[in-house]
Amino acid sequence: MMLTAKEINTYNKLADNGFVQKITCPFDESDTIITKIDSKDDPFFHCLWCNSSFTPSKNIEILIKKHIYNN
Ligand SMILES: [Zn+2]
Numbered sequence: 918m919m920l921t922a923k924e925i926n927t928y929n930k931l932a933d934n935g936f937v938q939k940i941t942c943p944f945d946e947s948d949t950i951i952t953k954i955d956s957k958d959d960p961f962f963h964c965l966w967c968n969s970s971f972t973p974s975k976n977i978e979i980l981i982k983k984h985i986y987n988n
Contacts, residue, residue, distance in 0.1 A: 920978050922960040925952050928981040937984050943971060
């Protein structure tokens with residue numbers, strides 16, 4: 918995993934303040950997702966609505982790094 922929980926949290930703070938788009942559930946973009954940590958300390962997302970878990974895609978990784986390091 919190339920993303921850290923810290924990077925995701927930084928991105929989520931930007932999203933909470935409306936600076937970037939929130940990361941959404943791949944099944945329904947109106948679902949609320951939360952960030953969790955697995956047993957290897959790798960972050961993943963969990964959707965509270967459809968109860969699915971998913972790891973950040975390469976696109977999400979690129980998006981997050983772009984916003985937190987270029988701003
Ligand atoms: Zn969902």
